[in-house]
Amino acid sequence: MALLEVNGLKVHFHTRDGLVKAVDDVSFSVDCGETLAIVGESGSGKSVTCYSLLDLLPKPPAKIEGGTALFDGVDLLSCDAKQMRSFRSNDIAMIFQDPMTSLNPFITIGEQLIEPLIYNPDKTRSQSRDNARLRAIELLDEVGIINPEARFDCYPHEFSGGMRQRVMIAMALINEPRLLICDEPTTALDVTIQAQILELISQLQQKRNMAVIFISHDLGVVAGIADKVMVMCDGTVRETGDTDTIFYNTANDYTKKLLAAIPEGAKTLLSRVQPEAPIIEVKNLKTYFRDYSKALAGAGSAKRFIKAVDGVSLHIQRGEILGLVGESGSGKSTLGRSILQLAPITEGSVHFCGTQISGLNPRQLVPWRRKMQMIFQDPYASLNPRMTVYQTLAEPLLYHGLATSANIDKQVRLLMDDVGLARASMRKYPHEFSGGQRQRIAIGRAIATKPELIIADEPVSALDVTIQAQILDLILDLVERHNLTMLFISHDLSVVRYISDRVMVMNKGVILETGDTETLWANPQQQYTRHLLESIPLADPKSERQRLARSALSKVGMQGEDLEQRFRAEI
Amino acid sequence: MNSIPESRPQAGQEQEQEERGSSLWHDAWIKLRKNRLAICGLVILLLLCLVSLLTPWIAPYGYEEQNLLLGASAPSAQHWLGTDIFGRDMLTRIMYGGRVSLTVGLIATAVALIIGVLWGATAGFIGGRVDAVMMRLVDILYALPFMIFIVLLMVVFGRNIFLLFFAIGAVEWLTMARIVRGQVMNLRKQEFVEAAYSLGLSQWTIIRRHIIPNTLGPVIVYTTLTIPSVMLLEAFLSFLGLGIQPPQSSWGLLISYGVETMEEFPWLLIFPGLTLSLTLFALNFLGDGLRDALDPRTSKD
Numbered sequence: 001m002a003l004l005e006v007n008g009l010k011v012h013f014h015t016r017d018g019l020v021k022a023v024d025d026v027s028f029s030v031d032c033g034e035t036l037a038i039v040g041e042s043g044s045g046k047s048v049t050c051y052s053l054l055d056l057l058p059k060p061p062a063k064i065e066g067g068t069a070l071f072d073g074v075d076l077l078s079c080d081a082k083q084m085r086s087f088r089s090n091d092i093a094m095i096f097q098d099p100m101t102s103l104n105p106f107i108t109i110g111e112q113l114i115e116p117l118i119y120n121p122d123k124t125r126s127q128s129r130d131n132a133r134l135r136a137i138e139l140l141d142e143v144g145i146i147n148p149e150a151r152f153d154c155y156p157h158e159f160s161g162g163m164r165q166r167v168m169i170a171m172a173l174i175n176e177p178r179l180l181i182c183d184e185p186t187t188a189l190d191v192t193i194q195a196q197i198l199e200l201i202s203q204l205q206q207k208r209n210m211a212v213i214f215i216s217h218d219l220g221v222v223a224g225i226a227d228k229v230m231v232m233c234d235g236t237v238r239e240t241g242d243t244d245t246i247f248y249n250t251a252n253d254y255t256k257k258l259l260a261a262i263p264e265g266a267k268t269l270l271s272r273v274q275p276e277a278p279i280i281e282v283k284n285l286k287t288y289f290r291d292y293s294k295a296l297a298g299a300g301s302a303k304r305f306i307k308a309v310d311g312v313s314l315h316i317q318r319g320e321i322l323g324l325v326g327e328s329g330s331g332k333s334t335l336g337r338s339i340l341q342l343a344p345i346t347e348g349s350v351h352f353c354g355t356q357i358s359g360l361n362p363r364q365l366v367p368w369r370r371k372m373q374m375i376f377q378d379p380y381a382s383l384n385p386r387m388t389v390y391q392t393l394a395e396p397l398l399y400h401g402l403a404t405s406a407n408i409d410k411q412v413r414l415l416m417d418d419v420g421l422a423r424a425s426m427r428k429y430p431h432e433f434s435g436g437q438r439q440r441i442a443i444g445r446a447i448a449t450k451p452e453l454i455i456a457d458e459p460v461s462a463l464d465v466t467i468q469a470q471i472l473d474l475i476l477d478l479v480e481r482h483n484l485t486m487l488f489i490s491h492d493l494s495v496v497r498y499i500s501d502r503v504m505v506m507n508k509g510v511i512l513e514t515g516d517t518e519t520l521w522a523n524p525q526q527q528y529t530r531h532l533l534e535s536i537p538l539a540d541p542k543s544e545r546q547r548l549a550r551s552a553l554s555k556v557g558m559q560g561e562d563l564e565q566r567f568r569a570e571i
Numbered sequence: 572m573n574s575i576p577e578s579r580p581q582a583g584q585e586q587e588q589e590e591r592g593s594s595l596w597h598d599a600w601i602k603l604r605k606n607r608l609a610i611c612g613l614v615i616l617l618l619l620c621l622v623s624l625l626t627p628w629i630a631p632y633g634y635e636e637q638n639l640l641l642g643a644s645a646p647s648a649q650h651w652l653g654t655d656i657f658g659r660d661m662l663t664r665i666m667y668g669g670r671v672s673l674t675v676g677l678i679a680t681a682v683a684l685i686i687g688v689l690w691g692a693t694a695g696f697i698g699g700r701v702d703a704v705m706m707r708l709v710d711i712l713y714a715l716p717f718m719i720f721i722v723l724l725m726v727v728f729g730r731n732i733f734l735l736f737f738a739i740g741a742v743e744w745l746t747m748a749r750i751v752r753g754q755v756m757n758l759r760k761q762e763f764v765e766a767a768y769s770l771g772l773s774q775w776t777i778i779r780r781h782i783i784p785n786t787l788g789p790v791i792v793y794t795t796l797t798i799p800s801v802m803l804l805e806a807f808l809s810f811l812g813l814g815i816q817p818p819q820s821s822w823g824l825l826i827s828y829g830v831e832t833m834e835e836f837p838w839l840l841i842f843p844g845l846t847l848s849l850t851l852f853a854l855n856f857l858g859d860g861l862r863d864a865l866d867p868r869t870s871k872d
Contacts, residue, residue, distance in 0.1 A: 340769055362773075369771030382762035386595050386784045386867060395780070396770045429867035445766065 002029035009067035024235040037226035041464040045235040093172035097184040099164035103156040110152035162193035190327040195535040224544030261469040263498035278315035285348035308334040310509035323500030331509040373446035377458035379438035383430040419444040436467035599864040609860020612853035623669040632660040634667040635818040671821035682740035687747025695755030754786040795858030
């Protein structure tokens with residue numbers, strides 16, 4: 001019998017809008033030393049499934065309507081609160097998605113780590129403070145935290161995202177759980193850090209013979225580490241099988257759709273680059289921010305700066321899509337904002353269509369603003385929650401005099417058709433839309449003013465894979481139809497390769513390498529670029545396993561330290 | 572009672588609006604209408620205002636009509652809510668008091684609201700030095716002892732009812748400014764504000780269209796709390812000599828006199844107290860209703 005056997009699990013949410021069957025008759029099992037990946041888009045019920053095992057769902061609105069979850073023979077769904085506490089602290093652990101918010105910012109990580117040891121509900125297993133500390137330090141070392149004794153007393157904000165996720169993993173492992181549930185543990189992380197965390201999880205699992213449930217929306221991520229894959233959609237299981245079967249021989253249409261949505265390979269469209277004068281030319285651009293944290297810490301009177309963008313020159317031809325790749329903190333977003341004059345630039349110049357636009361005052365910039373627009377990363381934050389779609393789209397049209405109050409309705413409708421939104425939803429508010437639809441609204445707002453240049457800052461990284469593919473196709477389509485030029489910023493190299501004509505790699509505020517997409521992919525010149533390219537998870541289990549095995553040989557800890565120091569130097 | 576005839580013509584208008592796409596305020600009104608408690612509060616407030624407006628014509632007695640022989644009497648057929656120690660009719664005095672209290676409550680709060688929201692939004696939005704200067708001014712006003720401020724005002728300007736609005740407004744907008752500033756500083760970093768910038772909108776348009784509507788929730792809640800506290804503050808100021816003088820009355824004054832004779836003549840405290848409480852309840856229900864109605868994210872039931 002398997003360690004965990006879930007049978008016919010049903011979880012319903014009783015909301016104001018009626019009954020939502022979040023999980024509907026889901027069954028699976030996972031055994032010691034085995035990794036089960038649960039894959040599905042947001043809203044598919046994959047997280048709810050796992051949360052219900054640990055009784056972490058808010059009840060109401062959630063209600064477990066049926067099914068059993070036998071863990072080592074005991075039904076998790078019907079055990080009492082005390083038993084559940086004991087399971088949570090000793091047998092089943094969980095790693096959450098966002099390492100930035102899942103640690104308490106007011107308590108040192110050491111203190112948080114030893115909490116489950118000291119306050120174990122099973123008194124015989126609780127330990128003295130000193131023992132707990134030793135155990136925690138040992139574990140921090142194991143998950144690749146450098147100098148764990150010193151780091152034990154640091155607060156969460158002193159760690160980078162990847163390091164925090166390591167701390168979370170250490171916390172999950174501290175009571176030697178037999179089952180580890182990872183809820184999208186790498187979604188919020190950079191691709192290189194993601195690769196490290198995936199490696200770490202699979203190493204730890206082999207060492208401890210744990211059962212692991214790995215939740216992800218990204219099939220590519222689970223290819224290398226899962227033994228079994230369960231594909232979920234709308235609360236039901238679409239398919240369960242061996243990883244190889246799912247990836248190579250699936251018969252299920254939904255799985256095929258998911259696999260097809262992973263951006264792969266080169267750009268298929270012909271490049272429309274028009275070899276005239278570049279539409280935008282950036283010369284030696286520098287954007288520095290005052291570093292308040294260190295100034296306050298008493299580092300002396302010397303002003304310290306964060307060099308977010310440090311001497312970047314670039315040009316974009318009309319009709320070109322230029323991809324800008326870099327990890328978080330590389331300054332790529334600041335570069336985009338500086339070009340649009342949304343961030344104050346320290347030095348250098350930006351020419352748009354031959355006119356210098358850097359240094360103009362806001363009033364002088366207004367006519368130029370119409371010609372350059374931005375698409376933001378988070379469609380949840382980039383739309384005013386109190387404006388309807390109609391108002392959001394009408395605002396730029398009316399403001400720039402592109403429509404009159406007489407024909408504004410028609411203009412907005414055309415715009416909605418353009419980005420594939422149903423006209424009927426015109427008077428809805430942003431929260432009534434899904435992430436993908438919101439991004440369509442944001443794109444609609446950006447193209448409303450008929451711009452020539454669009455800077456897209458990670459426009460698809462907050463979206464599910466299938467939605468991501470749709471939005472990318474929409475962007476390509478719009479670029480084609482409206483003759484747009486685009487700077488496409490992303491940390492996701494596969495996406496950039498799919499969409500861009502030319503790619504720039506940015507790190508620590510400088511451009512490391514520029515080249516035609518395929519040339520750069522085939523023959524990266526810089527060590528850093530090579531490292532980035534190697535970290536991309538492939539949606540191909542066999543090569544992915546080889547890749548993991550290869551990089552496991554290189555020292556994990558060294559990279560961790562290197563990246564951590566880089567991060568600290570930048571913050 | 573009032574809402575039923577009102578809602579008929581609105582229904583037709585709603586159909587029209589739906590075709591054209593609607594605004595936050597219109598949606599808010601539709602939602603508010605469905606909220607029974609809030610409508611109840613609105614009706615009570617409207618009735619109170621109506622009664623106060625018509626008081627000179629409908630009041631059973633004059634507000635200064637004394638009947639020293641009667642003295643303080645318990646509620647009776649002639650004097651429904653009893654009389655005070657000078658034999659003046661309580662119902663009449665509460666009705667007249669409502670005129671003062673409601674005017675002070677609404678106008679002073681409106682003054683505080685307008686100054687506070689604009690000040691806070693500007694400081695929070697522009698940030699940097701402007702923010703520092705503007706907020707230090709707020710701090711200075713905060714630090715000024717209220718009593719001294721009032722006495723100074725009286726010395727300079729003498730007694731004047733408009734001074735009352737000014738004095739209360741000058742105090743109440745400070746907290747509002749701080750609340751709004753905090754909200755705005757948070758909103759300023761949101762991407763939709765940056766998006767508005769990149770559309771080339773002017774700062775004032777951004778504040779008006781994107782910032783202020785998103786601060787409404789806490790502002791409305793704080794406003795509904797301010798109105799009753801302003802009414803009580805008026806009593807304190809009247810006691811100091813600024814504001815209204817006997818034989819005029821206000822709810823705050825009636826309550827403070829009522830407290831003095833609470834043991835012998837409890838009705839002198841109970842009835843003005845109940846009136847104020849009723850107003851407060853009505854305001855809170857309406858305020859909560861408005862807050863929900865102005866937030867599109869609360870479900871549309």
